[in-house]
Amino acid sequence: MSTQTTLHPTFAGELVAPGDPDYDTARALYNGAHDKRPAVIARCTSARDVQLALAHAREHELVVAVRGGGHSIPGHSSCDDGLVIDTGPMKSVGIDVDGRTGRFGAGLTWGEFDAATQAHGLAVTGGRVSHTGIAGLTLGSGSGWIERTCGITCDSLISVEVVTADGCVLRAGADENADLFWGVKGGGGNFGVVTEFEFRLHPVGPIVYAGMILHPRSAAPALLRFYRDFVDRAPDEVGGGVALMTAPPADFLPEAARGKPAVGLVLVYTGDPGLGESVLRPLVEWGEPWLTAVQPMPYVAVQQLLDDAHPWGVCDYSKADYLHELTDEAIDAMVEATAEPRAPFSGLNVCPLGGAVARADRGTMSLEIPDAGWFYMCEAMWWDPADAEAEIAWARSLREALLPWTVDKAPPNFIGADEGQARLRASYGPDKFGRLVALKDAYDPDNVFALNQNIPPSHAGE
Ligand SMILES: Cc1cc2nc3c(=O)[nH]c(=O)nc-3n(C[C@H](O)[C@H](O)[C@H](O)COP(=O)(O)OP(=O)(O)OC[C@H]3O[C@@H](n4cnc5c(N)ncnc54)[C@H](O)[C@@H]3O)c2cc1C
Incomplete structure (x- = not known):
């Protein structure tokens, strides 16, 4: 082994380097568009391992990337020739059921987190795809189906x-290193490697009234208007979203629907399932869908509804923004911008905010949550490299088309590598961005943690 792949003897994790049998598995990211070859991957089991890995990177002047679940869309969680600090092996779970709090290792995926918390009928807002990591998602905001009930994920951090x-x-919380705690709630991995998250947990599930409805795309203009008006009057317990997408070639769909442009609803009611059935009935009974699969089901199953549409290794490019309101004009622009057939997994997702998202105490976090009613994520996805240019161009043109109705901000989790510092600054706003730079000066003046939605230290431009 070279000096670059030997760590201190007390390092308890695993080192994976080029030539090792599992190097290709260990370096793979969810987003197949990125193919990085780190000099070494330090699969850390504890804060002590992370300390040793950081010391090693410093000694050998290696670039550092930090990895949780490996789902960074811009591919920030790996690097060429540097050191990856992989917190994936840290999967500890400690739940105080009566106190509704829990401590969780930074390597858990949302599937693992949900399985552990749902055993007690508890949850926080988790990612909409269960193999996403809790670490990156929480630090860069955290949006999910139940956010109108439980708030943005980082808002549940203790x-x-x-x-x-x-x-x-360090431990950072409201009473200890409070400045750092404010920073990590939205500031991503800029200030250090998080090894453990302590969350306030919310009573949700284990059974919720939820599911999917799929209509032909021709229903989209009317359905989006109906859905908007429904959600505007709905209680916070109503969560979910609507997608302009392509129907999967799945056996459970009528043959005429498979592979055709569609509009899909994901519905979830976080309260009593019996009440959910009556609350959601107008959406369930609307129009003539191809498929209605809404029923009492485990919350963990809701969290996996989109997994098949997000397979590991697919190439992924996204654009996202908040919408003040979902006006008729915005709906028409969305329908028009998605009219052309796309690669099978590409689509536009539109989710309602409000409820606990709107009530978040913005002063307690660096994340900027604008006063907006809706959020959209345009996902361009492809397998065949020949499709890359067209899919990326489509996502960009969709963002342009929706600009008249957007706030022109996005949470760090959804800012693309090609969107630049200007968009990151605008998304935090000048006051929060200035405070984040001051924190960076205090905690990471040399920008060791640069592979992320980077807050540059103040001397960076000198
Ligand atoms: C298929 C898919 C679905 C998604 N769905 C949602 C969604 O529903 N809601 C939502 O809000 N976002 C969603 N996202 C965006 C997602 O939140 C971000 O990509 C997030 O960074 C992924 O977290 P991760 O731990 O898997 O990523 P990683 O790629 O491992 O990490 C991303 C970045 O987070 C930082 N980081 C990771 N681990 C640590 C750590 N332990 N300590 C410090 N910093 C760390 C690093 O800067 C790293 O570069 C989705 C992304 C994908 C690809």
């Missing part, structure tokens, strides 16, 4: 354990 660039292990 504290974190962080290894900072100088190798200190």
Whole structure:
């Protein structure tokens, strides 16, 4: 082994380097558009391992990438020739059921997190795809089906354990290192490697009234208007979203629907399932859908509804923004911008905000949550490299088409590598961005943690 693949003898994790049998598996990212070849992947089991890995990177002047679940869309969680600190092996779970709190290792996926918390009928807002990591998603905001009930994911944080660039292990919460805690709630991985998350948990499930409805695309203009008006009057317990997408070639769909342009609803009612059935009935009974599959079901199953549409290794490019309102004109622009047939998994998702998202105490977090009623995510996805240019161009043109109705901000989780610092600054706003730069100066003045939605230290432009 070279010096670059030997760590301190007390390193308890695993090192994976080029030539090792599982190197290709260990370096793979969800987004197949990125093919990075790190010099070494340090699969850390504890804060102590992270300290040792950081010290090694410093000693050998290696670029550092930090990885949780490996779902960074811009591919920030790996690098060429540097060191990847992989927190994936940290999968500890400790739940205080009566106190409705829990401590969770940074390596859990949302599928693992939900399985552990749902055993007690508890949840926080998790990602809409269950193999996404809790770490990156929480630090960069955290949006999911139940956010109108439980708020943005980082809003449920009580504290974190962080290894900072100088190798200190700190706990940050409202009463301890409060400035750092404010920073990690939306500031991503800029201030250190988080090894543990402590969450306030919410009573949801284990059975919820939920499911999917699929209509032909011709229903989209009327359905989106009906859905908007329904959600405007709905209680916070109503969550979900609507997607302009392509119907999957699945056996459970009528043959005439398979592979055709469609409009799909995901519905979830986080309260009593019996009440959910009557609350959601107008949406269930609307129009003439190809498929209606809405019923009492485990919340963990709701969290996996989109998994098949997001397979590991697919290429993924996204655009996202908030919409003040979902006006008729915005709906028409969405329908028009998605009219052409696309690669099978590409689509536009539109989700209602309000409820607990709107009530978040913005002063407690660096994340900027604008006063907006809706959020959209345009996902361009492809397998065949020949489709890349057209799919990316489509996502960009969709963002342009929707600009008249958008806030022109996005959470860090959804800012693309090609959108630049200007969009990140605009998304935080000048006050929060200035405060984040001051925090970066205090906790990571050398920008060790640069592979992320980067907050540059103040001397960076000198
Ligand atoms: C299929 C898919 C579905 C998604 N769905 C949603 C969704 O429903 N809601 C939503 O809000 N977002 C969603 N996202 C965006 C997602 O939140 C971000 O991509 C997020 O960064 C993924 O977290 P991760 O841990 O899997 O990623 P990683 O790629 O492992 O990490 C991304 C970045 O987070 C930071 N990071 C990761 N782990 C740590 C750590 N332990 N300590 C410090 N920093 C760390 C690093 O800067 C890293 O570069 C989705 C993305 C994909 C690809």
